Amino acid sequence: MxxxxxxxxxxxxxxxxxxxxxxxxxxxxxxxxxxxxxxxxxxxxxxxxxxxxxxxxxxxxxxxxxxxxxxxxxxxxxxxxxxxxxxxxxxxxxxxxxxxxxxxxxxxxxxxxxxxxxxxxxxxxxxxxxxxxxxxxxxxxxxDQRFMGRQLRFMGWMLFVGVVLSLLVSWLLARHLVAPILALSNHTRDLQEGHYSARLETRRRDELGTLTEQVNQLAQRLDQGQQARQRWFSDIAHELRTPVAILQGELEAISDGIRPLSPEFIKSLEGEVAQLTHLINDLHDLALADGGNLRYRFHREDLADLLGEVVDSYRNSFSQQSISLETRIPDLAVIDMDPVRIRQLLDNLLQNSLKYTASGGTLSLSLTHTGDNWELLLEDSAPGVPDEALPRLFDHLYRVESSRNRRTGGAGLGLAICQRIVEAHGGTIGAEHSPLGGVRIRITLPGETS
Incomplete structure (x- = not known):
């Protein structure tokens, strides 16, 4: 039934x-x-x-x-x-x-x-x-009996009318309550078959209306997930195609005798292989992070000491690019963290600034304590990014089509990995316009003052 x-x-x-x-x-x-x-x-x-x-x-x-x-x-x-x-x-x-x-x-x-x-x-x-x-x-x-008989007949008619009204009201109520359920059943069947673009319209303000809105939101999430998955596969194929095509062309040139095999040529091939290896490693890390399988080993560590160490290792690279590096780091900033993953986070952020900051620019890095959190700010100079690009900087394989993308160094996975690392540490990360003309990355991590 x-x-x-x-x-x-x-x-x-x-x-x-x-x-x-x-x-x-x-x-x-x-x-x-x-x-x-x-x-x-x-x-x-x-x-x-x-x-x-x-x-x-x-x-x-x-x-x-x-x-x-x-x-x-x-x-x-x-x-x-x-x-x-x-x-x-x-x-x-x-x-x-x-x-x-x-x-x-x-x-x-x-x-x-x-x-x-x-x-x-x-x-x-x-x-x-x-x-x-x-x-x-x-x-x-x-x-008296005739009078009672009339009352009984009246009661009979009243009972008959009550039964008819009961049938009518019961049918209307059952139809009213079941109609949205049937609509939801058909809609979920469409979702099961992969039709994520369909939506249910409802004006109800009861629990069934709320359920309908939630199913619509689920359909929207599935639709977005499907589109993101399609973009993800397309972007991965595109990112892998470029270095593979270069390697294939170079090897064919050697095989045809067009280009001689020289140390410089071998070094160029090694660069392409290194870029391809880096891309594959980033994809692997991001897949592990999205699946919750990226391993973390948390310890009570000094973030200030680790930050100073990583910044010192990049000073020479920034100096070669004529980029001024300004830091404001406290003496002690103890937090629960995985030092390996936090170093990976800092490496990605500094490499990103090193690639996209114009020569003669500035990178400002500061670590301050606000409330119960430590706030890390990285601000670089021009070029910047459009307003609509800021919330998408942490998407998979997203790169801004502007002057910040004038070099082909990176597949747009670094910031996505950074976001997963920060979230695993219970913090937040966001992008803003920098007063210096570039991008400001704001990171908050829970921790003590001493």
Missing amino acids: GIRNKLFVIFLSTFLVLTLAASGFYYLSFLRSLETYLDERQQAQVERLADHLGLLYQQRGGWQFLMDDPRQLKRLYRLAGDRDEDRDSRGDHRHLQLLDAQKQRLFGPTAPRKFRSEIPVRSGNTTVGYLTYPDQEAIRDKL
């Missing part, structure tokens, strides 16, 4: 039970209220009749006037407040019984004591007799 049918049965059963319970309660309440009303009404009429009889008894000096003409009781009963001709035609007064002061029957039908009520008739302060009348259950006649 599908979920729509299950919901339909559940709603229908619930509405039917509520309708039957409400109808039964209404019917029983009506019967009790009707019986109470009739009893109270008859009691009030008999009490008024008893008052009239008490006055007549005092005026006539006894009950002989009723004994001589019993029809007076009917007139007195009407005088007591019965204005219903149907009730007159039924002769409800004929159920009355008049007793004397000793409760001996004077006239009227005998009713069992179990089903009768007694109203005293007083003349002054003296009880001179009793009027008795039976309960409504004992005197219910065909007119």
Whole structure:
């Protein structure tokens, strides 16, 4: 049984039970209220009749006037407040019984004591007799039965309307609730088949609407992931094709005797192989980092000491490029880190600045403590990058098509690897425009002041 049918049965059963319970309660309440009303009404009429009889008894000096003409009781009963001709035609007064002061029957039908009520008739302060009348259950006649029959038919129609409405409302509710679920089922089937561009439209503001939005977000992530994966494979193929094509061309030139085999030529081939090896190693590290398999060995180490050591190893390279290197490093900066990976991080950042900073420029490097974190800033001079390129600098194989890419040194994996290393250390990394005209890399790592 599908979920729509299950919901339909559940709603229908619930509405039917509520309708039957409400109808039964209404019917029983009506019967009790009707019986109470009739009893109270008859009691009030008999009490008024008893008052009239008490006055007549005092005026006539006894009950002989009723004994001589019993029809007076009917007139007195009407005088007591019965204005219903149907009730007159039924002769409800004929159920009355008049007793004397000793409760001996004077006239009227005998009713069992179990089903009768007694109203005293007083003349002054003296009880001179009793009027008795039976309960409504004992005197219910065909007119009462017809009235009850009409009520039962009304209850039947009300029950029928309730069942029809229950069917209609149950079907509408089941359809309303299941429609988005079916839409979600079809949409997830499309996602399973690889159609990630489809989206569901919904105006619901309930849990199903939230679920629909989440599925749309999932589809968007899958679509972005598929596009990124396609770009990733395309970029990898492109990056590998260039050095391989160069090697192939050079080797074919040697084989055809176009170029002689010389030490300079061999050195050029070694450079291409080194670049290809570096690219493969970067791809391997990035794949391990993305899969969470890049190993880290954390220790309490001095970041300031490691930073100073790495910077010193690059001073000569920056000096050869006529790039001024300015540093502001504290004496001590203890953090939990993997020294090998942090060195790899610093190497990638410094090599990136060395490649893309124009000759005669400046690289400023500072390490400061802010709050519970250490903040590392690397700021280089022109050339810079466009605004739209800043958030993409850490994407796989992304390189800015501008003056910062005028040299072909690197595949655009260094900053992506840097981001994985920083995140593994519980920190953050971001790119901004540098006041010096280039790019500012801001890194925060959790650590102590001493």
